[in-house]
Amino acid sequence: xxxxxxxxxxxxxxxxxxxxxxxxxxxxxxxxxxxxxxxxxxxxxxxxxxxxxxxxxxxxxxxxxxxxxxxxxxxxxxxxxxxxxxxxxxxxxxxxxxxxxxxxxxxxxxxxxxxxxxxxxxxxxxxxxxxxxxxxxxxxxxxxxxxxxxxxxxxxxxxx
Amino acid sequence: xxxxxxxxxxxxxxxxxxxxxxxxxxxxxxxxxxxxxxxxxxxxxxxxxxxxxxxxxxxxxxxxxxxxxxxxxxxxxxxxxxxxxxxxxxxxxxxxxxxxxxxxxxxxxxxxxxxxxxxxxxxxxxxxxxxxxxxxxxxxxxxxxxxxxxxxxxxxxxxxxxxxxxxxxxxxxxxxxxxxxxxxxxxxxxxxxxxxxxxxxxxxxxxxxxxxxxxxxxxxxxxxxxxxxxxxxxxxxxxxxxxxxxxxxxxxxxxxxxxxxxxxxxxxxxxxxxxxxxxxxxxxxxxxxxxxxxxxxxxxxxxxxxxxxxxxxxxxxxxxxxxxxxxxxxxxxxxxxxxxxxxxxxxxxxxxxxxxxxxxxxxxxxxxxxxxxxxxxxxxxxxxxxxxxxxxxxxxxxxxxxxxxxxxxxxxxx
Numbered sequence: 001x002x003x004x005x006x007x008x009x010x011x012x013x014x015x016x017x018x019x020x021x022x023x024x025x026x027x028x029x030x031x032x033x034x035x036x037x038x039x040x041x042x043x044x045x046x047x048x049x050x051x052x053x054x055x056x057x058x059x060x061x062x063x064x065x066x067x068x069x070x071x072x073x074x075x076x077x078x079x080x081x082x083x084x085x086x087x088x089x090x091x092x093x094x095x096x097x098x099x100x101x102x103x104x105x106x107x108x109x110x111x112x113x114x115x116x117x118x119x120x121x122x123x124x125x126x127x128x129x130x131x132x133x134x135x136x137x138x139x140x141x142x143x144x145x146x147x148x149x150x151x152x153x154x155x156x157x158x159x160x
Numbered sequence: 161x162x163x164x165x166x167x168x169x170x171x172x173x174x175x176x177x178x179x180x181x182x183x184x185x186x187x188x189x190x191x192x193x194x195x196x197x198x199x200x201x202x203x204x205x206x207x208x209x210x211x212x213x214x215x216x217x218x219x220x221x222x223x224x225x226x227x228x229x230x231x232x233x234x235x236x237x238x239x240x241x242x243x244x245x246x247x248x249x250x251x252x253x254x255x256x257x258x259x260x261x262x263x264x265x266x267x268x269x270x271x272x273x274x275x276x277x278x279x280x281x282x283x284x285x286x287x288x289x290x291x292x293x294x295x296x297x298x299x300x301x302x303x304x305x306x307x308x309x310x311x312x313x314x315x316x317x318x319x320x321x322x323x324x325x326x327x328x329x330x331x332x333x334x335x336x337x338x339x340x341x342x343x344x345x346x347x348x349x350x351x352x353x354x355x356x357x358x359x360x361x362x363x364x365x366x367x368x369x370x371x372x373x374x375x376x377x378x379x380x381x382x383x384x385x386x387x388x389x390x391x392x393x394x395x396x397x398x399x400x401x402x403x404x405x406x407x408x409x410x411x412x413x414x415x416x417x418x419x420x421x422x423x424x425x426x427x428x429x430x431x432x433x434x435x436x437x438x439x440x441x442x443x444x445x446x447x448x449x450x451x452x453x454x455x456x457x458x459x460x461x462x463x464x465x466x467x468x469x470x471x472x473x474x475x476x477x478x479x480x481x482x483x484x485x486x487x488x489x490x491x492x493x494x495x496x497x498x499x500x501x502x503x504x505x506x507x508x509x510x511x512x513x514x515x516x517x518x519x520x521x522x523x524x525x526x527x528x529x530x531x532x533x534x535x536x537x538x539x540x541x542x543x544x545x546x547x548x549x550x551x552x553x554x555x556x557x558x559x560x561x562x563x564x565x566x567x568x569x570x571x572x573x574x
Contacts, residue, residue: 003430022421025430030494032418032457034430103420103457108491110498119422 005043008135016127019104019119020091024128029101042090046083046132050139051147053079058144058151072157076140083136088129095125207302207384209246211237212293213269214307215253215277221356222308222374223272228399229352229374233306234270235398236376241265243391246302253277254289254305286311286549287329293379294337302380302388309375311531311545315362319531323548330552335559344382344409345553346389346464348402349373349526351541361531361544370540373403373526382411382462389464404522406550407464408557415565416459416494423455423500426571438574441506452506456567457495460515463564469520470497479512499567508572515564519554523547 006025013021024038057066057075065071094100102108106115148155213219213233222229240249251261251268261268267276286309297303313322337343354372357365378385394402421428425442429435441452460470469475471487478485482505490498499513524547530536531544 006430019422027421027428027433029418029492032416033433034428037430103492104422110489110491113491 002037002040006037006039008043009039009131012131012134015131017120017124020100020124020128023094023100023104023120024091027101027104029103038090042087042132043135045086046136047139049083049086050079050136051143053082054140054143054147057157058148058154062151062153064153067154067157069158072144076137079140080133080137084129084133087132088125091125091128092122095120095122205300206245206247207300207380208248208250209240209388210250210252210293210296210301210303211240212252212254212258212289212303212305214255214289214305215259216255217278217357218308218310218312218359220274220278221354221358221368221372222352223269223274223277224355225353227353227355228350229354230269230272232350232352232397232399233376234265235396236392237265237269239392239396240388245388245391247300254292256285256288258292287326287333287552290330291333294333297337297343297379298341299381302378302384305377305379307375307377308372309543309546309549310359311361311549312359312363313361319361323545326545327548327552327555330549331555334553334556338410338556338559342382342410344378344380344385344411344464345407346378346385347406347550348376348378348394348397349404349522350376350397351400351403358534360534366534368534368540373541373543375543375546382409382464385409386462386464390461394466404520404526405466405468406520406523407466407469408517408553409463409564410557411462411564413462415462415567417567418457418495419569420455420457420492420498424453426452426454434568435570435572437572439506439571440574441504448502451502451504453500453502454569456499456501456513456569457490457492458497458499458567459495460564461496463515469518475516475518477514477516479514480509482509483511485513506571506573509570511569511571513567513569515567517554517558517562517564519547519551523550 009024010021024042026034026036026038028035053075057072066075100120105118105120107117107119108114109116144158148157237249237251240246249263251263251265253259253261286307289305289307293303293305311323311326313319334343351371351373353370355369356367358368358372359365378388394405417434419428419434419436421433424439426436426439429437436454439452439454441450442448443450467489471489473485473487476485476487476499478501480503482503483501484503486500486502488498488500490496492498501511501513526542527547528539528542528544530539534540
């Protein structure tokens with residue numbers, strides 16, 4: 001269960017890179033151990049946001065004009081976008097604050113210690129954002145089909 | 161419609177900005193290595209350091225004129241004083257007896273005169289001197305001993321038999337000490353001008369003016385020896401510096417090591433990160449294509465071994481013949497050595513990487529087996545019987561095991 005969210009995100013690990021993935025698992029180079037699993041933080045927040053958006057759509061807005069598949073798709077997209085920005089900012093703040101362990105960030109010259117190459121760039125953070133767009137979309141689809149049935153006016157969106 | 165979308169957007173935007181920035185929740189729970197290191201240093205009491213220079217007749221040539229011997233030792237003693245690594249620093253000359261000297265580094269070695277340095281006794285038995293020094297070395301006293309380490313069997317004594325007996329004596333004295341105490345020994349070899357009389361194995365003198373080796377031994381509790389070398393690393397010795405080094409330690413504490421998760425095609429068990437899971441061979445165009453590779457970072461600093469030793473694959477064994485090993489400095493803070501293991505035969509297994517207690521090759525290379533003619537080619541740079549002296553130490557330390565430590569890793573394939 002502790003690795004539930006991490007296992008989902010690592011389906012897409014090739015998009016944002018193994019090094020960033022290890023950071024999100026909580027790997028700490030100096031101790032060689034996994035500490036705080038950041039995938040859980042991102043995953044739980046994405047799940048909560050997706051749930052709130054679904055509830056907003058089906059029970060708060062709850063308008064017959066939204067009882068159409070394309071209205072639902074628009075909300076699906078907005079949910080994905082919001083979660084994409086959230087995940088991007090989440091890892092970018094670590095990247096810029098220097099919180100990613102050195103062995104995951106750089107390859108260094110073994111004699112001089114100078115950086116030979118950088119393993120994680122801002123582009124990896126952006127790709128993690130895109131990954132969370134995909135994950136949030138999956139969450140929203142699943143949540144929609146769980147919660148929509150009691151909606152007075154929107155339960156037929158996207159279909160059934 | 162506009163109100164609908166604002167109603168939709170607003171709470172989400174509020175939630176988003178409240179979620180961004182992770183505050184302190186991701187601060188590592190593990191204390192930094194630096195703060196831990198400082199805490200350990202503060203809690204471990206500083207040792208008294210006894211500094212012994214052998215002052216038998218054979219040593220006079222090292223203090224004739226301005227020599228590297230004087231400069232290196234004077235600088236080293238000054239560094240010990242400045243670094244405040246010792247509770248007290250006590251100075252001695254030593255041969256068959258021990259002579260305490262006033263605390264004046266310049267008079268002791270910086271500007272020492274032969275008349276005040278030479279012992280009236282003139283000779284010394286190295287194994288007896290070592291036994292004497294060991295007897296006053298303990299958990300609160302660290303000893304540093306400086307000598308040319310030349311055995312002197314004298315006339316009419318079989319040199320071969322004498323050397324073997326000396327090796328056994330050194331082994332016995334050291335093993336007895338190890339049965340009751342923890343011990344680390346580091347031996348540095350330096351070179352210095354020598355202008356004086358060299359005494360061969362039958363005590364026949366030859367006047368020489370050349371460069372000769374001398375040795376500095378550090379003996380004591382492994383934590384004190386490691387701390388002294390941390391405070392005054394090898395690079396701080398002046399002149400040509402350390403020529404060779406040998407280190408032994410009876411440290412039995414577990415060594416810190418970890419697997420670099422980005423060093424190959426695998427994942428690590430999040431609960432036990434020394435367990436590789438989903439191991440696969442590499443693909444692509446790299447040199448390790450169709451091979452499985454991973455890197456272990458290890459911290460061997462408690463053993464005070466130098467890079468030459470740690471980077472020599474002959475000082476390691478792997479209890480799985482399918483794996484080859486290559487070594488380099490670790491690029492990771494808190495680790496000394498990077499151990500890369502490679503195989504083409506990937507299968508689920510347990511691997512043990514053993515760091516062996518081996519006598520460095522230089523000890524054999526620096527050994528003069530004959531000890532008769534210092535003018536013989538190559539003899540000037542060598543020391544009569546040094547391999548028996550240092551060999552006795554290694555015999556003592558490897559009585560129970562010839563392995564410093566074993567790094568264990570489990571591997572499961574995908």
